[in-house]
Amino acid sequence: MPHCIVEYSANLNGQALVDLVHQGALASELFQAQGSDIKVRAIPYSEFKTGSVDISFIHVTMRILSGRNDEQKTMLTQRVLMQLQTLIKVDCSLSVEVVDIDRETYSKVVV
Template sequence: MPHFVIDCSAAILQQKTPEEIMQAVYDVAESTGLFADGDIKVRINPFTHFKLGPTKENFIHVFGNIMGGRSITQRSELSHLVISKLVQLFPDVPIISMNVQEFEKATYCNRSMI
């Protein structure tokens, strides 16, 4: 069920392939034991046009969207683990961040629920 959407500067893909980046995030998420096996979804959006204040440095930001029910501690640990892995893969990238949001179960719907 969880969705991890990776926004990044396009130049990031010159350092690692999209598959390597997505697999790294997938592996970390799976290693936490917070999600059912095989349910983790990861996508990547490289940007060629962006503005980060007065600079145009490379960046990676992961948006984690998960179904409610995990504690703040679990969500925080997930963020820290993903960021640690990305810093390991991209030691020279100055902006690497993540946030985790919860889906509201009452308002979530997908095709199989109709």
Template sequence: MPHIIIEHSEDLPLLPQVLVEKIHTTTFESGLFDLETIKTRAIAYQHYQLGVGKEGFIHIAVHIMAGRSIEQKQLLSEQLLACLQTYCRASDSLSVNIYEMDHEIYRKN
């Protein structure tokens, strides 16, 4: 079920589709989700401003249904950040956040 949205600067050290594939695979390898339920997409930004010494950025927002433990969410965010660190420059600003969605409110067809 997770919806993974990768926001990033245009000057990535790897192709955006490769980043999507790496994050998608890492999410599956967490053991928390079935492969057919994971949805991953990326949005590139042309205009942005970063802190001193930062060349680019990647922020991953993971939207999941409520009910996972804090430990499961921490593990997922740590694994995704480690994946980013493997493929990105030390000068990139990297971040991950897990957002919970309410079963009573979320709708899909």
């Protein structure tokens, strides 16, 4: 845990974004020390509109098991944003949100 979904404009480097989101989540120290429980995947978009101007975008949804407080969630989003800002050299809209996964109903199996 967490499941990080990176949506981004296709003119950006998807693998670099995946790596940076992983590093940001790891830096939060909310997850396993080696980062082995951090899952990141990316979805590029070639067709998009960001307001009234054409700029790149990155939106990260971080789905985590419920139980973290608002301070921890804010720190997590800030760590991920800081990592992403190291890559961006063009006008870009960056956003990160944390979504709680209900512990009572979440199921997982590794086969």
